[in-house]
Amino acid sequence: xxxxxxxxxxxxxxxxxxxxxxxxxxxxxxxxxxxxxxxxxxxxxxxxxxxxxxxxxxxxxxxxxxxxxxxxxxxxxxxxxxxxxxxxxxxxxxxxxxxxxxxxxxxxxxxxxxxxxxxxxxxxxxxxxxxxxxxxxxxxxxxxxxxxxxxxxxxxxxxxxxxxxxxxxxxxxxxxxxxxxxxxxxxxxxxxxxxxxxxxxxxxxxxxxxxxxxxxxxxxxxxxxxxxxxxxxxxxxxxxxxxxxxxxxxxxxxxxxxxxxxxxxxxxxxxxxxxxxxxxxxxxxxxxxxxxxxxxxxxxxxxxxxxxxxxxxxxxxxxxxxxxxxxxxxxxxxxxxxxxxxxxxxx
Ligand SMILES: [Fe+2]
Numbered sequence: 001x002x003x004x005x006x007x008x009x010x011x012x013x014x015x016x017x018x019x020x021x022x023x024x025x026x027x028x029x030x031x032x033x034x035x036x037x038x039x040x041x042x043x044x045x046x047x048x049x050x051x052x053x054x055x056x057x058x059x060x061x062x063x064x065x066x067x068x069x070x071x072x073x074x075x076x077x078x079x080x081x082x083x084x085x086x087x088x089x090x091x092x093x094x095x096x097x098x099x100x101x102x103x104x105x106x107x108x109x110x111x112x113x114x115x116x117x118x119x120x121x122x123x124x125x126x127x128x129x130x131x132x133x134x135x136x137x138x139x140x141x142x143x144x145x146x147x148x149x150x151x152x153x154x155x156x157x158x159x160x161x162x163x164x165x166x167x168x169x170x171x172x173x174x175x176x177x178x179x180x181x182x183x184x185x186x187x188x189x190x191x192x193x194x195x196x197x198x199x200x201x202x203x204x205x206x207x208x209x210x211x212x213x214x215x216x217x218x219x220x221x222x223x224x225x226x227x228x229x230x231x232x233x234x235x236x237x238x239x240x241x242x243x244x245x246x247x248x249x250x251x252x253x254x255x256x257x258x259x260x261x262x263x264x265x266x267x268x269x270x271x272x273x274x275x276x277x278x279x280x281x282x283x284x285x286x287x288x289x290x291x292x293x294x295x296x297x298x299x300x301x302x303x304x305x306x307x308x309x310x311x312x313x314x315x316x317x318x319x320x321x322x323x324x325x326x327x328x329x330x331x332x333x334x335x336x337x338x339x340x341x342x343x344x345x346x347x
Contacts, residue, residue, distance in 0.1 A: 003040045010127045011038075011045040014187055015095075017131060017177035018117055022050035024092035029084075031058045031077065034097040037123050042095050056087055058098055078105045088114055093178065095119070103305070106184065115178040118186045120285040129188030129270050129287065131176025138267050139175040142192040142332070145340050147171050149327045152196070152263060154296055156323040157335075158208035162228060162298075164196035164263065166327075169306050172262055174291070190271070191291045193264025195303050198310075199231035201260035205298055207238075207318065212273065212289040213245065214317040217281045233258040233300065249300075249314060257301055257314025265325055265333050266295035273321055289319045294336040296323035 020026065026046055030039050039055075046053045058077040078084055078100050085105055088094050089112035096118040100106050110116065119126060146152075147170070154162045174189035207213070207224040224242045227235040232255070236246045249257055268291040275288035290297060301315035302308070325333040332340040 003037045004123075006127060007037055007041045007123050008044055010123075010130055011041045012048070013130060014117070014119075014177060015042075015045050015049065017133060017179065018093060018115070019179050020046070020049055020051055020093055024051050025090065026051045026053040027056050027088050027091040027094045028053055029056045029058070029088070029094055029096045029098045029100070031098040033099075035122060038097050038119055038126070041123075042097070042119075046095075054087060054091070056084060058084060076101045079103075081105075085109060088112075093117070107305075110182045110184055113181040115181060116184040117178045118184070120186075121188060121287050122283050125275075125279075125284060125287065126188060129176075129190075129268060129291075131187055131190065135190045135267070136175040136177070136179075139173045139190060139192055142265070142267060142340065143171045143173050145327055145330070145332060146192060146194050146264075149194075151328055152194070153326045153329075154205075154263070154298075154323055156206065156208070156296075156320070158223065158322070159204060159206035159225070160296075160320075160323060162201060162203035162205050164202075164260065165200035166194055166196060168197040169195035169303065169308065172264070172306075186287070188268065188271070188287050189291050190268035191264055191266045191295075191297065193262040193297060193299075195262050195306055195308065196231070196260055198259075198303070198308060201228050201231045203228055207241070207320065208322070210273065211318060211320045212276055212286065213241075214286045214289065214319075216244075216248075217276060217284070217286055219277065228260060231259055233260070249316075252312065252314040254312045254314055256310045256312035259300060259303070259310055259312075261299040261301045261303055261315070262297070263299065264297050265338065266291040266293055266297065266319065267338060269293045273319065286317070290317060292319065294333050294338045295319040295321060296325055296333065296336075 061077040172193045176187040178185040205226040211220040222239040224238040271288040271292040298318040322336040
């Protein structure tokens with residue numbers, strides 16, 4: 001997609017939601033993989049606002065994969081880059097078109113009060129799923145259902161029956177824009193999630209055909225049954241898709257990769273689970289799948305980001321259709337339809 005007036009308007013809308021003012025300093029972080037149309041459109045809009053902007057292009061990552069090891073999640077060119085980190089800590093907002101790893105450097109930047117908005121999807125997806133102000137209200141209503149809860153129970157007609165305990169860790173909200181000091185968000189987005197208490201997840205999760213596994217960026221075609229005991233996946237059963245998942249996870253040689261991580265549901269009415277099948281894998285970050293309305297997003301891996309004990313490079317996001325979610329016995333999602341956020345807003 002070329003730079004268009006529509007894309008510039010999209011950026012105007014996003015930067016408006018992020019409340020970028022002319023007296024704020026901005027870092028526009030980008031790298032070789034950033035969409036040049038986004039770089040150009042964001043730059044134009046920041047110039048229109050009149051906010052002093054630094055274009056910060058990161059060099060190549062210093063990390064080297066160990067022979068035969070995958071890097072799914074881990075430090076990037078930002079790791080140990082004192083000049084880049086100092087520039088971002090000094091800014092009011094970072095527009096991140098690079099995709100900084102959500103690890104120590106990002107926390108340091110946020111702790112300095114800098115707000116961060118990440119944009120990694122291509123212009124077409126960015127415009128189609130552009131956040132609206134009301135998304136924040138709906139996401140925060142869902143968060144109010146979750147933040148003081150003690151239990152979550154997920155079921156599905158395909159056979160999922162998973163129970164977890166809550167309370168040790170905070171909620172993750174993504175409404176697609178960043179409007180408070182220190183807040184990180186991802187555009188496009190719109191979902192709510194929470195990490196279960198360590199060792200508390202028990203039951204079965206069935207990945208029915210149509211389930212998306214990220215980072216594979218592909219759909220499950222044959223059912224996969226995950227047996228979960230005391231917080232960890234203990235068995236992965238099924239045909240080809242189970243074998244693929246088993247071998248992928250085993251390649252990390254890391255027991256912590258099997259832990260149940262953030263769990264939540266999507267709230268974006270414009271996102272579609274089918275979109276992923278229409279896109280080239282390198283064209284998308286999979287946000288349609290992560291946030292489509294009424295999904296149940298199951299995940300595995302680290303929880304150190306939010307104060308837990310697990311550090312692992314193996315991380316899977318697995319959005320599913322047609323699940324039901326109850327929180328402290330109250331229905332949030334029934335058969336893939338969100339029933340809680342609107343009720344809470346009316347109350
Ligand atoms: Fe995740």
